[in-house]
Amino acid sequence: MTERVAIVGGGKIGEALLAGLINAGKPVRDLVVVERSAERSAELVDDYGVRVTDDVTDAVDGARVVFVAVKPDVVDTVLQSLGKADDNGDEERITVSLAAGVPTSRYEASLPAGSPVVRVMPNTPMLVNEAMSAVSPGRYANDDQVALAVRLLETVGKVMVVPEKSLDAVTAISGSGPAYFFLMVEAMIDAGVALGLTRAQAAELAVQTVKGSGVLLAESGLTSVDLRAAVTSPGGTTAAALREFERYGLRHAVNEATAACAEASARMARRPEIEGSRPASPFTPESGVGG
Numbered sequence: 001m002t003e004r005v006a007i008v009g010g011g012k013i014g015e016a017l018l019a020g021l022i023n024a025g026k027p028v029r030d031l032v033v034v035e036r037s038a039e040r041s042a043e044l045v046d047d048y049g050v051r052v053t054d055d056v057t058d059a060v061d062g063a064r065v066v067f068v069a070v071k072p073d074v075v076d077t078v079l080q081s082l083g084k085a086d087d088n089g090d091e092e093r094i095t096v097s098l099a100a101g102v103p104t105s106r107y108e109a110s111l112p113a114g115s116p117v118v119r120v121m122p123n124t125p126m127l128v129n130e131a132m133s134a135v136s137p138g139r140y141a142n143d144d145q146v147a148l149a150v151r152l153l154e155t156v157g158k159v160m161v162v163p164e165k166s167l168d169a170v171t172a173i174s175g176s177g178p179a180y181f182f183l184m185v186e187a188m189i190d191a192g193v194a195l196g197l198t199r200a201q202a203a204e205l206a207v208q209t210v211k212g213s214g215v216l217l218a219e220s221g222l223t224s225v226d227l228r229a230a231v232t233s234p235g236g237t238t239a240a241a242l243r244e245f246e247r248y249g250l251r252h253a254v255n256e257a258t259a260a261c262a263e264a265s266a267r268m269a270r271r272p273e274i275e276g277s278r279p280a281s282p283f284t285p286e287s288g289v290g291g
């Protein structure tokens, strides 16, 4: 892996990618991060010894792959700088977007004609090299360029190639999906406390249960239906719990929530003033919910 890589946006996803690439053996000298916040830049320099700059044009000079990991409403600003960057001569620069809801066509319209663009929907388990990334080639990205993006992303988890029209649905399942499981764990911890456990006990029980269940699902070769049936003894405790989940409409809630997520992603693609088109969050920033 000798290609020079620039990561524009050193937030949660940008850092996850940076850490993953370094862990996978990519030399730090082949990496550069573009970050607007001075405080965040200092953290990245301290933690990874990577070069961090606030100048997009300077950072992408000589970079074979440029990952765009800023919020969707900042993408147009970044594209203006990318559009002004010198070309790389023979080595065409590949722009890889990690931003939710921004179509490859918007990149292609701003970048020099025929620029290769690849759009990706990753997720935050990338921080522990367990990402699920869905990759969609733009109209000018050739097979080798897509393969390079896939290879880099495989250093931080699994990769699936899908047509771009699937990305709203992908966002509803794997992009936002980690938050659904975190919410479930939060609810289980509160429920454990209500049943008399300490919060620490309930947290340890719930976290290890979700981790073990995930590994079992990924590694046993069995389906979620088989595995649920294996936990559910006839007339037993699990059946009593599952009956209540069905009575309160868990499947309906999942259908409605994922439909709302896919629609939010599609809405962002239709409108450039992305943040303004988002529904109000039910959470405060202090609750730690964002992303």
Ligand SMILES: NC(=O)C1=CN([C@@H]2O[C@H](COP(=O)(O)OP(=O)(O)OC[C@H]3O[C@@H](n4cnc5c(N)ncnc54)[C@H](O)[C@@H]3O)[C@@H](O)[C@H]2O)C=CC1
Pocket: 008, 009, 010, 011, 012, 013, 014, 034, 035, 036, 037, 040, 069, 070, 071, 072, 074, 077, 078, 098, 099, 100, 101, 121, 122, 123, 124, 175, 176, 290, 291
């Ligand atoms: N957080 C998540 O679970 C996921 C996020 N994404 C996408 O990844 C992108 C990044 O998301 P996060 O990492 O969560 O956001 P974040 O807010 O943690 O990171 C964004 C970073 O970009 C920096 N930044 C802002 N303007 C800049 C500019 N002009 N030049 C350089 N840096 C700039 C910010 O200071 C910040 O550090 C978003 O587009 C989001 O849609 C995709 C999938 C999952």
Ligand SMILES: O=C(O)[C@@H]1CCC=N1
Pocket: 100, 171, 175, 176, 290, 291
């Ligand atoms: O909530 C969001 O908009 C981003 C995209 C997928 C996960 N987080």
